[in-house]
Amino acid sequence: MQKNYQTSPKFVHNLWTTNEDGEHYLRFTGGLYEVEQGDAQDFYKIRGYCTGHNTIADIAKKTNVPVQRIEEMVTSLSDIGMLRNKKKPHNEDILEKTIQACEMWAEQVEETHLFNKFLYGDTHRNVLTGFFIETWHYIKAFPDIINVAIKNTDNPELQSVLMTYKLQETGHESFILETLIKLGMKQEEVENAIPLVSTLNLINMMKALFITHPSTVFLIAKVIESHDFDEAEVKNAIQDINSHYDLQPGTLEPFFKHSQIDYELGHSRLLDDHLHLVTLANMEETSFILNALHDIKHAIDLQCLEIEEYYSKEGNYIPRQRVDYFGI
Numbered sequence: 489m490q491k492n493y494q495t496s497p498k499f500v501h502n503l504w505t506t507n508e509d510g511e512h513y514l515r516f517t518g519g520l521y522e523v524e525q526g527d528a529q530d531f532y533k534i535r536g537y538c539t540g541h542n543t544i545a546d547i548a549k550k551t552n553v554p555v556q557r558i559e560e561m562v563t564s565l566s567d568i569g570m571l572r573n574k575k576k577p578h579n580e581d582i583l584e585k586t587i588q589a590c591e592m593w594a595e596q597v598e599e600t601h602l603f604n605k606f607l608y609g610d611t612h613r614n615v616l617t618g619f620f621i622e623t624w625h626y627i628k629a630f631p632d633i634i635n636v637a638i639k640n641t642d643n644p645e646l647q648s649v650l651m652t653y654k655l656q657e658t659g660h661e662s663f664i665l666e667t668l669i670k671l672g673m674k675q676e677e678v679e680n681a682i683p684l685v686s687t688l689n690l691i692n693m694m695k696a697l698f699i700t701h702p703s704t705v706f707l708i709a710k711v712i713e714s715h716d717f718d719e720a721e722v723k724n725a726i727q728d729i730n731s732h733y734d735l736q737p738g739t740l741e742p743f744f745k746h747s748q749i750d751y752e753l754g755h756s757r758l759l760d761d762h763l764h765l766v767t768l769a770n771m772e773e774t775s776f777i778l779n780a781l782h783d784i785k786h787a788i789d790l791q792c793l794e795i796e797e798y799y800s801k802e803g804n805y806i807p808r809q810r811v812d813y814f815g816i
């Protein structure tokens with residue numbers, strides 16, 4: 489039976505953020521909205537119960553927000569198209585909607601990423617080192633991740649595009665190694681390190697998706713590859729991070745050089761350039777892929793959290809060490 493989300497509210501994917509000036513924003517595929525503080529705060533109170541399993545009366549009871557106030561919020565969010573609606577409009581393009589979701593998640597990854605903390609010196613110096621160590625692991629693993637997709641498709645065009653992407657990414661961890669060496673790490677210690685569990689998880693989640701849906705490499709690229717490279721912005725970032733963490737000049741340049749190279753290779757445009765290779769058979773398959781992409785977005789968030797937690801805790805090995813037979 490079709491659920492009535494007006495009476496048991498459930499919304500489409502929505503993210504609420506607050507900027508440095510205390511302004512609240514709501515972002516969903518329908519757009520970006522500035523929200524009054526009081527409205528945002530009231531919505532936070534009810535948001536967790538808007539799963540489609542609670543009636544407005546249930547939510548009122550669980551949160552102490554009056555029924556009338558909840559109805560008011562549901563109506564205004566419904567007016568801007570945020571209420572979940574299981575009827576697909578005839579002219580709606582499944583792929584177009586999937587791309588919108590990727591763009592939204594790309595934006596969110598950028599906004600909430602740990603890297604932003606380095607710009608303000610908001611976290612421990614070892615976290616900076618840890619971030620580059622985990623990035624090194626991830627970039628080193630990336631050609632292998634793409635290879636899973638190559639091995640699981642028999643479309644020669646897809647194989648060929650993915651092979652080019654794989655070759656372009658091969659060896660890119662050397663840029664990160666250069667940064668790590670400037671940060672005082674030895675090549676040998678980096679190469680013998682073991683990734684954090686969240687980094688391994690991210691790698692494995694991507695591989696798992698690419699086994700069954702090889703063309704989603706392009707969707708992932710849309711979420712993770714940087715879609716602009718502004719030299720002036722990078723110069724400022726380097727200056728700020730150098731001064732917060734007292735880095736020697738030239739430490740961050742190799743890291744940003746890598747971003748520039750990937751940007752110039754057009755990795756963030758892989759999806760736009762190869763739309764015809766992304767086949768979304770039906771709504772069910774698309775939903776499976778969207779859920780997997782959303783999980784991977786959260787795996788990135790989780791990796792940021794673990795990097796900060798692990799590398800700021802005194803006594804944890806820097807970098808993480810492998811446990812072998814003689815270590816037991």
Ligand SMILES: [Fe+2]
Nearest residue numbers: 657660746750
């Ligand atoms: Fe790269």
